[in-house]
Amino acid sequence: MANSVQEALSSRLATDTDIGTYIGGVTSTSPRIYYADAPQSATLPYIRYQRIAGTNEALHMGTKGEQPTIQYDVFDNQKENGRRLAEAVVDSLEGLTGTISSIRIKHINTTGPTELRDPDFENLYHYVVDANVENGR
Numbered sequence: 855m856a857n858s859v860q861e862a863l864s865s866r867l868a869t870d871t872d873i874g875t876y877i878g879g880v881t882s883t884s885p886r887i888y889y890a891d892a893p894q895s896a897t898l899p900y901i902r903y904q905r906i907a908g909t910n911e912a913l914h915m916g917t918k919g920e921q922p923t924i925q926y927d928v929f930d931n932q933k934e935n936g937r938r939l940a941e942a943v944v945d946s947l948e949g950l951t952g953t954i955s956s957i958r959i960k961h962i963n964t965t966g967p968t969e970l971r972d973p974d975f976e977n978l979y980h981y982v983v984d985a986n987v988e989n990g991r
Contacts, residue, residue, distance in 0.1 A: 859922050859987050860889065860905055862957035863947065867901065867926075872942040876935065877901060892929070898978075899930035899939050906984070921988055928967070928981040940967030940981035947985050960988040 867873050868885040876899050877886040886892075886900035908922030926943050930936030943964075950962040966983040 858905075859920065859957055859959075859989055860903060860924055862954040862959070863924060863985065863987070864889070864903060865955050866950075867943065867946055870942065870946045873901075873939065873946060876930075876939045876942070899928065899932075899936055901939070901943065902927040902929070921986070924985045924987060926983040926985065928983070930979050931977050933979045936979040936981055937967065937969070940983055943967070943983045947983075958989055962987050 864887050868887055874885065878884070878897075886897060888896065888900060888902045890902070890904045892900055892902050903924055903926045905922050906925045908920055926940075928936055928940040928943065930939060944967065947962045948964045950959055952959055963986045964983055965986070967981040968983075970980045970982060972978065972980065
């Protein structure tokens, strides 16, 4: 059971078969999805995620729910594989509704993937996907 939207969505990504082909998910006990920081020894490719924004919107009759934005950073040493993994994150989350690990998701809208390059890391490809989540308790 997840305690947060981030944990619930991480669980979803870890069990997505398309994503699992890249990061050792589905059948692995430890898919390569990390919160905030990945270990320096992490095997590529991997996904790192964190909450980067969010609000709690109150309605007249109670709480509507939180509106977090979760950022997913995809890292790989192969450009096309990294891009495909980032697109698989989008495919898994875009338009998602329902209950995941006891967290109610009303709707997810994604942006990206956006490719970022760091000249200090010539053989590392970084893609960013933001997931804007509307959920209710």
